[in-house]
Amino acid sequence: DAGITQSPRYKITETGRQVTLMCHQTWSHSYMFWYRQDLGHGLRLIYYSAAADITDKGEVPDGYVVSRSKTENFPLTLESATRSQTSVYFCASGQGGRELFFGEGSRLTVL
Amino acid sequence: AQSVTQLDSQVPVFEEAPVELRCNYSSSVSVYLFWYVQYPNQGLQLLLKYLSGSTLVKGINGFEAEFNKSQTSFHLRKPSVHISDTAEYFCAVSDQGYGGSQGNLIFGKGTKLSVKP
Numbered sequence: 111d112a113g114i115t116q117s118p119r120y121k122i123t124e125t126g127r128q129v130t131l132m133c134h135q136t137w138s139h140s141y142m143f144w145y146r147q148d149l150g151h152g153l154r155l156i157y158y159s160a161a162a163d164i165t166d167k168g169e170v171p172d173g174y175v176v177s178r179s180k181t182e183n184f185p186l187t188l189e190s191a192t193r194s195q196t197s198v199y200f201c202a203s204g205q206g207g208r209e210l211f212f213g214e215g216s217r218l219t220v221l
Numbered sequence: 222a223q224s225v226t227q228l229d230s231q232v233p234v235f236e237e238a239p240v241e242l243r244c245n246y247s248s249s250v251s252v253y254l255f256w257y258v259q260y261p262n263q264g265l266q267l268l269l270k271y272l273s274g275s276t277l278v279k280g281i282n283g284f285e286a287e288f289n290k291s292q293t294s295f296h297l298r299k300p301s302v303h304i305s306d307t308a309e310y311f312c313a314v315s316d317q318g319y320g321g322s323q324g325n326l327i328f329g330k331g332t333k334l335s336v337k338p
Contacts, residue, residue, distance in 0.1 A: 143325065152330035153265075153311070168325070200264060208272065208315070209255055210326055212264035 113137075116201050116213035124221050129188045131216045133201030139211075141204045142184040143168075144176065146197040147215075153200070159184055191220045223248045225314050227329035234302055235337050242297040242332045244312030254295040255313040255326065256286055265311060271295065282306065307336045 114135040123129050135142065144156040155168030157176040165176050173195060175187045184203075188195055198217050202210040228243040246252065253272050257265040269280025276288040286297045295312060310333075313326040 141325075150330070153328040155325060158325055202265075208253060209267050209270055210265075212257075212266070214264045215262075 114201060114203055114211055114213045116199075116216050118216060119214065120217050122219045122221065123191050125192060126190050129191050129218065131186045131188075131199055131201075131218070133184045133186070133213060135182055135184075135201075135203040135211075137203060137211070138181055139203035139205050140181075141206060141210075142178065143202045143204075143210065144174070144184070144186045145200045145202065146170065147200060148197050156186065156199075188218075191218075193220050196220045223252070223314050223327045225312050225327055225329035227310075227312055227332050229332050230330070231333045231335065233335045233337060236304055237301045239300050240298065240302050240306075240334065242310050242312075242334065244295045244297065244329060246293050246295065246312070246314045248293075248314060253315045254286075254288060255315070256280065256284070256295070256297050257311045257313060257328075258282075259309045259311065259331075261308075268297070268310070302334070302336045304336050304338060306334060309333050 117132045140161050143158045145153045147153050154170050156174050159165045159178040162178050162181050178184050196219050198215050200215050201213040204210040224247045226245045234240050255270045256268040258268050259265050268284050269278050271278045271288045279285045284299050309331045311331050312329040315326045
C-alpha cells in the first residue's frame with residue numbers, strides 16, 4: 111500500500127543502548143524528516159534529508175544519527191539512548207515546501 | 222526566521238457550537254500555510270492548506286481557514302463541531318523560498334480542542 115510507515119510503533123529500551131527507528135515511504139518524495147513530539151514543545155525537527163545521500167541537522171540533532179542510502183528509507187538511530195530521548199518520533203515526507211505526510215509515530219521509552 | 226504562534230493551548234466547546242482556533246505566523250517571505258489534526262495515538266493528518274489564490278480555504282471534515290496577510294494570521298474555523306472533532310490541531314508554515322531546509326514546516330505548539338456533549 112502507498113504511504114509512509116514507521117517501525118516499531120512502540121519500543122522500550124534502557125539507557126546506553128542503541129536504538130534504530132525505521133521509516134519507509136512509497137511516494138518517491140524527495141524530502142524526508144524526523145520530528146520528535148514532547149508535551150509543551152510541540153514538534154521539533156531532528157534531521158531532514160533533501161535526497162538520497164543528502165542529510166542535514168534540524169533543531170535538536172544531538173544524540174541522533176541518520177542515513178539515507180535509498181530514497182524510500184530514512185532510519186533514525188539513537189547511538190546511546192538517554193532518558194531525555196523518551197518521546198514520540200514522527201517521520202514525514204514531502205516534495206519541497208508543500209504539505210508533509212506523516213507516519214503513525216514511534217513511541218520510545220528509555221528506562 | 223519563521224515562527225508560528227497558536228494563541229490557545231486548549232479550547233473547550235460544546236457540541237454543535239462554532240469554534241475558531243487561532244494561528245499567527247511571522248515570516249519575511251511569502252509563505253504556504255497548513256493546518257493539521259492529530260487524533261490520540263495517531264500521526265498528523267492534513268486538514269487544509271493555503272498555497273495561493275483565494276484566501277478562504279476549505280478543508281476536510283467541514284473546517285475552513287482564512288489567510289490574512291496584513292494580520293499574518295491563518296485562523297481555523299468550523300461552524301458546528303462534533304464530539305469526533307476532539308483532537309489536537311497544529312498550524313504550520315513553510316516558506317516559498319529556497320534554503321537549506323526547503324521543504325520543512327515550522328509548527329505551532331498545538332491547540333487541544335475538546336468537544337463536550
